[in-house]
Amino acid sequence: MNTKKFTACIYLYHGHAVTNLKDMTIVDTDPVRLAAYYSEHNVDGLIVFDMSEGDAEHEEALDIIKEICNCVGTEVYGAGNVHRMEDIKKLLYAGCKKAVLNYDKPDNIAITEEVSLKFGRDKIIAAYNDYQVIDAHKELVEKYVSCLLLMNAHMIRETAEITTLPLIVQINQLALNKLLEFLAYDNVAGITGNTINCNVKELLALKDLCKENGIQVEQLEAAYKWADFKTNEAGLVPVVVQDHITSEVLMVAYMNEEAYENTLRTGKMTYYSRSRQELWLKGATSGHYQYVKALTADCDMDTILAKVSQIGAACHTGAKSCFFHEVVKKEETEKINPLKVFEEVFAVIQDRRVHPKEGSYTNYLFDKGIDKILKKLGEEATEIVIAAKNPNANEIKYEIADFLYHMMVLMAEKEVTWEEITEELAKR
Numbered sequence: 001m002n003t004k005k006f007t008a009c010i011y012l013y014h015g016h017a018v019t020n021l022k023d024m025t026i027v028d029t030d031p032v033r034l035a036a037y038y039s040e041h042n043v044d045g046l047i048v049f050d051m052s053e054g055d056a057e058h059e060e061a062l063d064i065i066k067e068i069c070n071c072v073g074t075e076v077y078g079a080g081n082v083h084r085m086e087d088i089k090k091l092l093y094a095g096c097k098k099a100v101l102n103y104d105k106p107d108n109i110a111i112t113e114e115v116s117l118k119f120g121r122d123k124i125i126a127a128y129n130d131y132q133v134i135d136a137h138k139e140l141v142e143k144y145v146s147c148l149l150l151m152n153a154h155m156i157r158e159t160a161e162i163t164t165l166p167l168i169v170q171i172n173q174l175a176l177n178k179l180l181e182f183l184a185y186d187n188v189a190g191i192t193g194n195t196i197n198c199n200v201k202e203l204l205a206l207k208d209l210c211k212e213n214g215i216q217v218e219q220l221e222a223a224y225k226w227a228d229f230k231t232n233e234a235g236l237v238p239v240v241v242q243d244h245i246t247s248e249v250l251m252v253a254y255m256n257e258e259a260y261e262n263t264l265r266t267g268k269m270t271y272y273s274r275s276r277q278e279l280w281l282k283g284a285t286s287g288h289y290q291y292v293k294a295l296t297a298d299c300d301m302d303t304i305l306a307k308v309s310q311i312g313a314a315c316h317t318g319a320k321s322c323f324f325h326e327v328v329k330k331e332e333t334e335k336i337n338p339l340k341v342f343e344e345v346f347a348v349i350q351d352r353r354v355h356p357k358e359g360s361y362t363n364y365l366f367d368k369g370i371d372k373i374l375k376k377l378g379e380e381a382t383e384i385v386i387a388a389k390n391p392n393a394n395e396i397k398y399e400i401a402d403f404l405y406h407m408m409v410l411m412a413e414k415e416v417t418w419e420e421i422t423e424e425l426a427k428r
Contacts, residue, residue, distance in 0.1 A: 004183050004210065005044035005190030005218045007168060008197050010035060010068070012061050012080075013051040020172060020194060021049065027197075032067045036311075039072035040289065041200040042207075042266055044218040046072060047100070047149075047192055050080035062094050069095025073268070073291030073309050077125060079149075083107055088115045092123060093424065100149060103128040109137060116144035125149050125168075131158040138163060147189065153182070160185050171195040176209075183215050190218075204265065220264045220292060226257040230302040236272060237304055241314065244293040244307040245419070246339075250314035251322040253280075255304065267292050269308055288312035342418050345405070349412045365409050373413055377406045 010031050011018045017031040018024045028034040035046060048068060052061040058081055069076045078091030079100035084107075091099040101108040101115070103126050116124050126141050127149035128134055134141060134148065141148065147166045150159055156169055166189035169182060173195060182188060199206065207217040229237050236254040243250055253271040255263070259279055262270040266281075269290035273280040283289030290308040297304055315322040352362040365373050380403040387396040411417070 002166065002186070002189060003216045003218050004188065005168075006196050006203055006206070007045035007047055007077075007190055007192040008038040008043040008200060009047045009049065009170070009192055009194070010038075011049045011051055012064060014053075014057065015060060015064070018051070021051065031064050032071055035068040035076075036071050036287065038197070038200055039074055040268075040283075040287075042203050042268075043074060043196065043200060044190065045075045045077065045192075047077045047079055048096075050078070052081060062090055065091070065096065066094040071311060073289060073311060079125075079127065085111055085115050085118060088119065088124075092119060093420075095423075098123050098125050098146070100125045100127050101145075103133050103137070104130075109140070112137075112140055112144050122146045127151055129155070131155040131162065134159060135162050141165065149192075156182055156185065156188070160187055163187070168192055180210070180213055180215065183210060220267055220295075222264050222295070224297060224301075226260050228301060229260075229297065229304075230300060231256075232302075234274070236274070237302060239269075239271065239304045239306050241269065241290065241306045241308055243310055245309075248321055249323055250290075250308070250310060250320070253282075263292060263295075269306060283311065286312065286316075288314065290314070339418070339422075342404075342408075346408045346411065346418055349405075349408050353412050362409060365406075366413065370413060373406065373410050377403070377410055380406050 009020075011020055011027075012031055013024055015029075015031075016026045017028040017034045018026055031048075035048075038046060046068070048065050050058065050061040050065065052058045061081070065076070065078055075097040076095065077098045077100060078094065078096035079102070082088060082091075082099070082101060088099045088101075088111075099115075099119075101112060101124060103109055112124070112126070121144055124145050125147045126134070126145045129152045131150075142163065142165060145165065147168060148159065148163070150156060150167055150169045153169050153171045156167070159167060164187050167185070167187050168190050169188060170193040171179070171182070171191055172193045179191065179195065183191065196203070207219060210217045231237055236256055237260075239253050239255050241250045241253065242248065253269075254274060255270075256272040259270045259272045262279065262281070269282045269292060271280045271282060272278075289311045290306075291311070292306065293309055294307040295304055296307075310320075313320055315324075349362055352360055353366055356363045356366075365376065380399065383399040384396065384403055387399040390396070411421075
């Protein structure tokens with residue numbers, strides 16, 4: 001039996017989150033806030049349906065989806081307003097882990113192979129209401145689709161009989177005993193819909209009930225019990241917290257047994273506050289949660305290294321990391337970190353845009369606007385081509401550096417970050 005996931009849904013319409021695909025009653029005027037709320041309450045995923053009308057509203061919806069992807073600690077799947085490969089590309093570039101093809105629309109079926117070959121089968125979900133659509137295209141979905149999204153729960157038995165693909169079932173209202181029955185199907189990978197949205201506060205209790213009934217759910221399974229750790233005299237273990245992407249050390253805190261168990265149960269870092277002498281869920285007051293990516297014990301089993309997805313700042317001062325008071329530094333022995341250089345230069349460019357400095361060439365480019373920036377970028381690209389014909393490699397280094405600077409000015413102008421660029425490169 002596979003591990004079951006509980007996935008919330010957000011239905012985007014006119015910039016708001018509404019009840020469902022047919023009911024336009026507003027649930028929250030701020031979909032990003034609602035996404036954060038679902039994430040805080042331990043959903044295993046989030047499906048965002050773009051129900052926008054017109055190109056302008058569609059672009060606004062994509063911006064909202066991008067914000068949602070940046071603020072939650074769980075996977076986001078993008079759905080709705082898909083007509084061609086470009087629409088799948090936009091959802092994935094916005095940060096969605098997967099994109100949904102609507103198999104009620106022939107044009108979505110027609111692009112299945114194309115988008116799967118372009119972005120990878122693991123990025124594609126097929127949504128449908130009638131199992132006969134899947135039956136008719138069984139060979140196509142099993143070759144090019146990673147998962148199915150069943151929008152009509154009444155079709156679960158028929159779907160389970162014709163395919164072994166993982167199945168997410170959208171349910172808007174269902175009795176608890178029926179829900180457990182659905183989850184017992186081997187290929188049902190999880191539940192989504194308003195059944196999850198409306199009961200999100202009880203999600204942990206629902207997961208506990210599933211486990212009691214022999215149904216495996218998405219939760220952290222630790223290789224070590226608390227008794228395996230060597231605690232200090234207060235019964236605590238220090239935890240070094242690190243950003244799972246940049247490897248930056250964010251903070252140091254302590255855990256007791258209750259904090260350890262709560263971290264495993266919720267997937268969010270929980271500590272024991274020595275000053276307040278109480279449990280401390282990181283982000284409970286600030287919203288700056290830390291979602292667990294990995295926990296590793298050291299050789300003596302007396303310290304834990306936590307790699308996390310950090311929402312917002314780790315430090316109570318508002319700094320990304322608690323470690324910013326430089327004590328001593330030997331410049332000549334430090335090797336250059338290429339990514340850090342890019343980030344530092346880009347940070348200066350971004351600051352110039354917000355806080356203009358008189359005489360700054362960067363501000364000159366921003367003041368002249370996008371056409372001037374593009375003109376300079378084109379000129380620098382040409383300079384690279386010319387320099388490449390020169391046998392001296394130094395010249396091409398200078399020109400590439402000039403090009404990268406102007407490219408970062410363009411990135412700042414268009415509000416594209418290095419993180420987004422490197423994520424896209426990683427996908428390829």
